[in-house]
Amino acid sequence: xxxxxxxxxxxxxxxxxxxFADAVGLPELRRTTRxxxxxxxxxxxxxxxxxxxxxxxxxxxxxxAGIDPLPGAKDFLDALRAETQVLLLSDTFxxxxxxxxxxxxxxxxFCNTLDVAPxxxxxxxxxxxxxxxxATVRALQSIGFDTIAAGDSHNDLAMIRASKxxxxxxxxxxxxxxxxxxxxxxxFADLLAAIRAAL
Numbered sequence: 001x002x003x004x005x006x007x008x009x010x011x012x013x014x015x016x017x018x019x020f021a022d023a024v025g026l027p028e029l030r031r032t033t034r035x036x037x038x039x040x041x042x043x044x045x046x047x048x049x050x051x052x053x054x055x056x057x058x059x060x061x062x063x064x065a066g067i068d069p070l071p072g073a074k075d076f077l078d079a080l081r082a083e084t085q086v087l088l089l090s091d092t093f094x095x096x097x098x099x100x101x102x103x104x105x106x107x108x109x110f111c112n113t114l115d116v117a118p119x120x121x122x123x124x125x126x127x128x129x130x131x132x133x134x135a136t137v138r139a140l141q142s143i144g145f146d147t148i149a150a151g152d153s154h155n156d157l158a159m160i161r162a163s164k165x166x167x168x169x170x171x172x173x174x175x176x177x178x179x180x181x182x183x184x185x186x187x188f189a190d191l192l193a194a195i196r197a198a199l
Contacts, residue, residue, distance in 0.1 A: 002199050003140055004080060005133070005159060007151030008090035008109070010034065011169050012073040013100050016064055016092060017046065023063045024055060034172050037154035039091060047122055056120035057095055065099050074104055076188035081107065084199055087140075089133045091155055093125065110136055134158035148198050150191060165198035167191060 009015045009032070021029035029049055036042040050056070080086050088109040090097070095114050101107060110132070115124040129135045137147045137159045147163040149156070152171040160166030160182060168176055168184040169191050176184045185191045 001085075001145050003085045003087055003145045003147055004195060005087050005089050005137055005140070005147055005149040005163070006077075007133075007153065007156045007169075008088050008097070008100075008111075009092060010152040010171075011070075011150065012077065012088070012104060013069050014067055016060075016067065016096055019067055020060055020063045024053070024059065026053065033091065033153035033155045034175065039155055043125060047124070050122055057114065057116050057122055058120050060096065064096050067100060069100065069103050072188045076192055077104055077107060079192060080195065081105075083196070087136070089136055089159065091127075091132065131158065134162055137162050148195055150195070165195070167194055 006012065015032050017032055018030045021027055026049060029046060031042060031045070033039060033042065077086065086107060088107050090109060090111045092111050093114045094111060095116065097109055097111055101109055110128060112125055112127050112132070114122050115126065117123045133151075133156060137149060140147055141162075147159075148165045149159045149163040150167040150169045151157075151160060152169055152175075154175065157179065160168070166182060168179065168182050170186055171184060176182075183194060185194065
């Protein structure tokens with residue numbers, strides 16, 4: 001039995017932190033897991049910038065509400081879900097993701113959660129589990145699933161490599177160059193064809 005595990009930001013929807021950085025004029029918040037492999041370090045940096053500028057959850061949610069899926073993403077996801085089971089695995093947060101999942105037709109999403117103070121500031125975050133994408137793929141395999149995975153960032157590589165088939169999608173030249181054995185695609189039609197071939 002197959003299940004496809006997909007990263008979300010950069011694959012199906014734009015990077016939330018980049019959109020937010022542009023909306024509030026803080027280019028330092030454009031750093032993502034494409035740039036920084038250490039997620040804890042990245043989040044500590046982000047939360048520090050938010051505190052410094054007095055920005056809280058509500059402002060981020062206002063920006064997220066205006067984000068649409070990448071062109072072709074919903075059609076790709078619908079086509080895939082018509083053929084096999086799909087699970088979205090993301091290091092985003094429940095408090096960010098809801099409007100985007102609505103626009104994608106409410107696929108199943110495993111992600112993390114924020115600790116929000118009474119004044120709306122973000123006090124911290126809680127990972128669902130350590131190495132959440134790899135841990136989820138391993139758990140699915142332990143109950144009889146063959147996983148096929150795709151993503152674009154450093155934090156996707158472990159789940160991609162642990163799967164029976166794995167792909168980079170719209171990744172960076174540096175990540176692609178460092179992983180020349182992984183098939184890399186830039187168009188949804190090509191990724192869909194590769195996944196179908198692996199099913």
